[in-house]
Amino acid sequence: MDWADELAASVSGPQVVNDSKTPSGTVHVGSLRGPVILDVIARALRANGIETTYLYGVDDMDPMDAQALLSADAVEREMGRPLAHIPDQGDDGHPSYARHHAQVFIDTFAGLGINPDRYYLMSEIYASGQVDPYIRVALDRASQVREIYRRVANVQHPDEWHPLQVVCENCGRIGTTIVTGWDGERVFYECRPSLVAWARGCGHSGWISPFGGNAKLPWNLEWAAQWGLLGVTIEPCGKDLSTAGGSRERSDAISREVFEREPPRNVPYEFLNIGGRKMSTSKGRGAAAHEIAEVVPAEQLRFLFVRPKPNSAIEFDPDGTDAIPRLFDEFDKFAAAAAGKEVRGELPPNPERVFAYSLLSPAADVRAEAAAFRAAFSHVALLVQVPGVDVPARIEAEKGSPLTEREREILAERTTAAMRWLEAYAADRAKIAVQRDDLPREVAALGEDQRLYLGALALRAESERPSTGEAWQALLFSVAADATMPPGRSFAAIYIAFLGRPNGPRAGWLLASLEPQFVLRRLREAAGWRPSEAELAAVQEASSS
């Protein structure tokens, strides 16, 4: 049974699944694992007939703490202010920085088939007063909260510290304030110039009501408050939070001891490592997370996250490897299995579940999707490198019947993916390059029969002047038949002469895409015939004209 189905089978009653994210920067591929996992859990629950609400929170009251994300003139002014209060740095008309980035991940998620029932903005939840009861309890039990921080996380807050962050009335910052008093209705806070290194408080202090959006709870309490407020029963989180003494453990303790509510079930998940290292834009060519998302289509990306168990790290190294073609092949294998076809190799017990969860739409006709014809990625990658090839026509010929609309769609997606893969990641051996300048060294290894074949081919080509791929193809076979030569050897000779490798794309179409003079010259050279002076002159004249 798939991990998500196992989880679904272990719960009863209506479920609320939740995740949230600070809308500060771009969404990286690795950070998509959480949302995909959550989406799959929601689908699994529903497939098991469990009433499920899928929520996604935007933590937009969090302070801006990254200079790099602001324009130069905005840094001094905006650092430390709530993301929801910072103007959009772009000019696409969003009411705030937070809204802009919230939209980015809403769009990104939708592109992956992830559509929560509801997105909520913490700035709106605070403003509505819904968090007020939690704020009151937290302030009343401040000493207990400090004790939990000490016990669980070994974090020492001073005795006057209260679990609340006020938005400074004077400068609007929230990251620079500390609450040091609570009289039951108002808190006393200071906006300290050097409370944090990344932002500078204005020095203001005073009494203020902590309610109705004037303040926010610190992260660990806010998390626990969200659980209570929304009735969350399942919330996965990454291993950065799930670690011992980490954020999750603190929030769990606060939920139990301060808000007196059992925390949701955790599904800790590991990260996605690119090439054995954490994702980094600086390492390697094309290893940047967003680039991977450009090359790997949504369903394959989902598949990458759905197949392994959440708590195992995913090693993905697309750079100069066959990791991406393999991902497609694996996906296709699961598709074939889901279609009830005989499949080579090993599969998990329920491949059709994994396949279904990889699909963009939870409502998709799994059987029909599984049965759709999918051309092998590496084959598509080969075809797109040959000039003048009609890829859909070729694939249709391979299938043996016309492609359906959906199959054309899949093919178009793969064609794009293949081209980007070749550009960004593919090893040189995956690339077809006609060696125009010099005779490939490998030609030396051609057998005498292969040389004779190439020579004979040159003669026939000169007289018959094939111009289309089909004409060339027919000629190749005809000459091979005359020489009673197995096509394997004759084609290898062609490939070696032009590409320096024993295999390649359909030879006829390859030759048809090159200038006839070059083809003839190369065939003769590879056959071991030295061109005469007159021939050389003719070739030069032809190529310069």
Added chain:
RNA sequence: GGGCCGGUAGCUCAACGGUAGAGCAGCUGACUCUUAAUCAGCUGGUUGAGAGUUCGAAUCUCUCCCGGCUCACCA
């Protein structure tokens, strides 16, 4: 220092107490409209090390080694 994941064939991984497997790669062979396709076959492993439990261990326990991520300020 704490936590998590991993170390099984060249590569990617499966097997989770019952004879170590698959895909890819490699090698053989087959194939007269293609060949990075398809088909058949072969090679390849003291399961990181050591000890323990067991009739039986890749699997459970303990110790260690190695790799990676992560936390220890905030979120």
